[in-house]
Amino acid sequence: MAPMNIVFIASEAAPLAKTGGLADVAGSLPLALSRLGHRVTVILPYYRKQIGASGAPVNAMNKAVTIWVDGVNRTAPLHKAVVEGVDFILVEQDDLFARDGIYGPAGGAWEDNFPRYLFFSRAALETSCMLGAPVDILHCHDWQTGFIPLLAKTQYQHRTHLAKAKSVFTIHNLAYQGCFPSFWLHRLGLPADYYHTGCYEFYSQINCMKAGIAAADHVTTVSKTYAEEILTPEYGCALNGFLGDHKNKLSGIVNGLDIENWDPSGDSAIAAPFGPGKLAGKAACKAALQAETGLSSDSEQPMLTMISRLAEQKGVDLLLDCIPGWLQEGYQIAILGSGEPAWEAALHRLAAERPQQMYFHAGFDEGLARRIYAAGDIFLMPSRFEPCGLGQLMAMRYANIPVVRATGGLKDTVTDYAQDRNNATGFAFTEPNPDAFRAALDSAVETWRKPIVWKHVMGNAIKRDSSWDASANSYLELYASLND
Numbered sequence: 305m306a307p308m309n310i311v312f313i314a315s316e317a318a319p320l321a322k323t324g325g326l327a328d329v330a331g332s333l334p335l336a337l338s339r340l341g342h343r344v345t346v347i348l349p350y351y352r353k354q355i356g357a358s359g360a361p362v363n364a365m366n367k368a369v370t371i372w373v374d375g376v377n378r379t380a381p382l383h384k385a386v387v388e389g390v391d392f393i394l395v396e397q398d399d400l401f402a403r404d405g406i407y408g409p410a411g412g413a414w415e416d417n418f419p420r421y422l423f424f425s426r427a428a429l430e431t432s433c434m435l436g437a438p439v440d441i442l443h444c445h446d447w448q449t450g451f452i453p454l455l456a457k458t459q460y461q462h463r464t465h466l467a468k469a470k471s472v473f474t475i476h477n478l479a480y481q482g483c484f485p486s487f488w489l490h491r492l493g494l495p496a497d498y499y500h501t502g503c504y505e506f507y508s509q510i511n512c513m514k515a516g517i518a519a520a521d522h523v524t525t526v527s528k529t530y531a532e533e534i535l536t537p538e539y540g541c542a543l544n545g546f547l548g549d550h551k552n553k554l555s556g557i558v559n560g561l562d563i564e565n566w567d568p569s570g571d572s573a574i575a576a577p578f579g580p581g582k583l584a585g586k587a588a589c590k591a592a593l594q595a596e597t598g599l600s601s602d603s604e605q606p607m608l609t610m611i612s613r614l615a616e617q618k619g620v621d622l623l624l625d626c627i628p629g630w631l632q633e634g635y636q637i638a639i640l641g642s643g644e645p646a647w648e649a650a651l652h653r654l655a656a657e658r659p660q661q662m663y664f665h666a667g668f669d670e671g672l673a674r675r676i677y678a679a680g681d682i683f684l685m686p687s688r689f690e691p692c693g694l695g696q697l698m699a700m701r702y703a704n705i706p707v708v709r710a711t712g713g714l715k716d717t718v719t720d721y722a723q724d725r726n727n728a729t730g731f732a733f734t735e736p737n738p739d740a741f742r743a744a745l746d747s748a749v750e751t752w753r754k755p756i757v758w759k760h761v762m763g764n765a766i767k768r769d770s771s772w773d774a775s776a777n778s779y780l781e782l783y784a785s786l787n788d
Contacts, residue, residue, distance in 0.1 A: 447482025531556030614643025
């Protein structure tokens with residue numbers, strides 16, 4: 305395969321700016337593609353505060369792009385950070401992007417998110433024209449970049465460097481579609497005849513996700529099962545019919561993991577190293593987390609763990625229904641996450657009632673997350689839906705055996721003990737209710753009490769290939785097919 309010039313355009317990318325799994329993909333997949341011999345550039349907004357906090361060196365490029373917005377020219381200086389040989393180009397516009405939150409203040413959204421990301425989309429296309437070589441693939445991610453495929457086809461098709469570019473649009477979570485009032489239409493600078501139900505009109509609103517689905521040359525989701533689920537009324541978020549109209553260009557490619565970054569054999573954040581065939585260090589990690597969090601020093605009971613947004617999607621209500629019984633059984637529980645205030649309060653209350661059995665930290669701390677992954681026996685992901693999920697991949701990498709609902713990427717990446725004991729990497733349940741969750745957890749604990757069997761499951765999990773290699777090659781095959 306001849307080397308390609310691939311441009312990723314995303315609203316966040318690790319390690320520079322991150323709120324969720326989108327950033328992990330937009331940061332890791334380009335590195336994997338670059339290692340396979342392709343030129344990859346990532347373009348994202350210059351979130352001055354978040355990128356500054358990342359500690360990554362950023363240098364001015366002494367270049368800028370100019371965008372006509374609301375009757376005036378906005379000039380955006382460009383900056384660059386280099387991560388493992390990949391260029392991350394940052395679009396500066398401080399009044400839009402130098403804010404405390406990427407998408408909004410805590411618990412909210414900025415009222416001008418539509419013009420913020422529309423400006424970024426146009427600036428990213430202008431930047432793509434300055435890269436010195438024709439672009440083969442424009443790979444856009446989620447609603448924030450949804451208008452790029454349409455703009456590329458209608459307003460940039462005459463630009464030499466974008467004339468032959470094919471667009472790929474990845475849906476990371478269909479629940480977040482970027483819907484805005486129609487009074488923003490004047491900002492688009494597009495002919496009014498694109499505003500219809502077959503493009504980006506959605507119940508008299510602008511729908512950025514629909515724009516990307518309609519105009520992209522190919523649409524991907526982050527797991528094969530999720531690609532099937534979003535065609536159904538249950539998971540389609542009112543776009544299942546529209547997606548059905550475009551299913552000939554829809555596919556699912558499961559996310560990978562930066563396995564060099566998530567490696568218990570060399571993770572400086574955990575108490576002791578361990579790896580395939582050398583799992584003894586997990587006991588030291590468990591003891592260290594117990595000491596750190598005030599949990600009792602107990603090796604006779606399993607440690608249940610969870611690292612998650614506290615949202616309905618994540619099945620937190622199922623968790624809260626089950627916790628009292630698990631505490632009664634004597635299990636230990638360590639949870640890290642933030643989200644709905646009522647659920648945070650409920651978890652704080654349960655932890656306060658039994659501080660030697662349960663620990664809850666509201667917020668996010670990557671070092672603590674790594675220590676929880678390393679210490680835990682069982683990892684909980686009772687998600688109502690999960691496009692892909694990275695927590696289960698990280699947990700398996702640290703021999704923390706996941707108990708998951710069989711949906712989306714969880715179904716695709718966790719081999720259920722009940723279905724295939726020899727190759728099992730976790731435990732799964734189907735119905736999103738507390739009884740099914742409890743039954744799966746009971747099966748996991750029963751297996752945990754059989755050390756030889758549990759060691760085999762741990763070995764399967766830690767040896768599972770969660771790298772980007774297979775997924776990156778799948779993307780390359782897709783890119784090549786679009787350019788045939």
